[in-house]
Amino acid sequence: MNTINSIDYPVYFTDTLNQLVNFVEKGNYSRFFILTDEHTEKHCLPLLQDKLVHLNHQYDIIEVNAGEESKTIDFCAGIWKMLIDFGADRHSLLINLGGGVIGDMGGFAASTFKRGIDFVQVPTTLLSQVDASVGGKTGIDFDNLKNIIGTFTSPKAVFIEHSFLHTLPIRQILSGYAEMLKHGLIADASYWNELKGKGDDLGLPEAKLIYQSVAIKNNVVVTDPLEKGYRKCLNFGHTIGHAIETYSLNNDEQYLTHGEAVVIGMVCEAWLSHQKAGLSKGELDEITAVLTNLYPKYPLEESCHAVLHDLMKTDKKNEAGKINCTLLSKIGECSIDHICTEEELCDSLNYYARL
Ligand SMILES: NC(=O)c1ccc[n+]([C@@H]2O[C@H](COP(=O)([O-])OP(=O)(O)OC[C@H]3O[C@@H](n4cnc5c(N)ncnc54)[C@H](O)[C@@H]3O)[C@@H](O)[C@H]2O)c1
Ligand SMILES: O=C(O)C(=O)C[C@@H](O)[C@H](O)[C@H](O)COP(=O)(O)O
Numbered sequence: 472m473n474t475i476n477s478i479d480y481p482v483y484f485t486d487t488l489n490q491l492v493n494f495v496e497k498g499n500y501s502r503f504f505i506l507t508d509e510h511t512e513k514h515c516l517p518l519l520q521d522k523l524v525h526l527n528h529q530y531d532i533i534e535v536n537a538g539e540e541s542k543t544i545d546f547c548a549g550i551w552k553m554l555i556d557f558g559a560d561r562h563s564l565l566i567n568l569g570g571g572v573i574g575d576m577g578g579f580a581a582s583t584f585k586r587g588i589d590f591v592q593v594p595t596t597l598l599s600q601v602d603a604s605v606g607g608k609t610g611i612d613f614d615n616l617k618n619i620i621g622t623f624t625s626p627k628a629v630f631i632e633h634s635f636l637h638t639l640p641i642r643q644i645l646s647g648y649a650e651m652l653k654h655g656l657i658a659d660a661s662y663w664n665e666l667k668g669k670g671d672d673l674g675l676p677e678a679k680l681i682y683q684s685v686a687i688k689n690n691v692v693v694t695d696p697l698e699k700g701y702r703k704c705l706n707f708g709h710t711i712g713h714a715i716e717t718y719s720l721n722n723d724e725q726y727l728t729h730g731e732a733v734v735i736g737m738v739c740e741a742w743l744s745h746q747k748a749g750l751s752k753g754e755l756d757e758i759t760a761v762l763t764n765l766y767p768k769y770p771l772e773e774s775c776h777a778v779l780h781d782l783m784k785t786d787k788k789n790e791a792g793k794i795n796c797t798l799l800s801k802i803g804e805c806s807i808d809h810i811c812t813e814e815e816l817c818d819s820l821n822y823y824a825r826l
């Protein structure tokens with residue numbers, strides 16, 4: 472359980488902060504910068520700084536507000552401006568110390584600054600350790616649409632430090648479990664069964680489970696790094712989930728986490744899988760029971776269906792205006808490229824609402 476080799480970079484699991492210091496030392500970078508948010512600055516940066524004292528390098532810290540509201544062009548422009556003001560050149564390194572928001576936006580800022588500088592991911596949430604830090608998708612939200620501006624750019628390395636998770640609120644732990652459950656559903660029934668077997672006793676997962684999730688995701692991304700086909704399976708639950716996440720961000724005082732929204736999307740898309748992709752009724756019932764037992768019910772009014780459908784029309788998997796969903800043929804096996812009509816999508820939302 473040491474290292475996983477991804478597309479063209481390593482993902483480290485042990486002795487990670489020392490590995491990061493070695494990486495910086497050997498990289499011969501002219502400058503380096505650490506991107507944090509207000510929570511990772513408080514909880515994670517001191518652990519990293521303890522290691523960096525041994526380095527004879529100057530570095531600067533760039534801090535943004537925490538949360539999805541910050542994953543915007545304005546905050547990204549703030550990062551670019553700080554890099555300019557601090558004198559970053561093409562041989563600079565950006566260290567993204569945070570959850571998926573920091574990783575996605577920092578990766579995007581780095582991949583575009585001076586046509587691209589090196590960056591590494593140091594994920595500090597469960598969700599970013601099991602999913603967001605691996606695979607090279609970078610991006611920001613724009614015009615109320617999730618990740619609508621972005622690139623596929625590999626980090627130079629990923630450093631997964633389990634101890635960062637000790638300060639993570641339980642709601643964020645559960646958000647990360649959503650993507651882990653997704654990994655089981657799309658590719659590994661025994662992993663799903665292992666997670667399911669925990670019942671509702673979901674504390675901090677042991678490092679082995681995080682490693683298994685990364686291994687599942689990594690097998691997909693190395694097969695199809697640019698999402699021409701098979702990688703779409705990682706998007707199970709996201710056609711509907713992203714629409715609900717955006718809706719909640721715009722309408723709720725305490726908006727849904729990415730994982731919570733994906734869970735609703737997975738329940739709806741499991742229902743579509745039963746209608747269209749051969750998922751058995753028994754497995755639909757099992758998925759619905761496991762997910763609704765772990766996550767709070769979200770009130771989905773019929774009046775928001777039109778807004779949600781409009782949002783789904785902008786999903787990146789779509790072609791020629793047709794909404795393209797990733798579904799399941801059974802637990803552990805996904806089935807890509809299912810075109811769904813507005814009526815089918817609304818029926819799936821009604822399935823969730825009636826539970
Ligand atoms: N690129 C990808 O492949 C990919 C995959 C999945 C999700 N995502 C994106 O990731 C984002 C969600 O990521 P997230 O769930 O990590 O959210 P996040 O980055 O907003 O982090 C969640 C909260 O946890 C706080 N936090 C982070 N680390 C902490 C720690 N160690 N202790 C205490 N608090 C801490 C953050 O400050 C924030 O308040 C979404 O924007 C989603 O679209 C991207
Ligand atoms: O890595 C992928 O590919 C994924 O789809 C993983 C998803 O969990 C993640 O939320 C991703 O950011 C969604 O990508 P998008 O292209 O639908 O924005």
Ligand SMILES: [Zn+2]
Nearest residue numbers: 650709729733
């Ligand atoms: Zn996701």
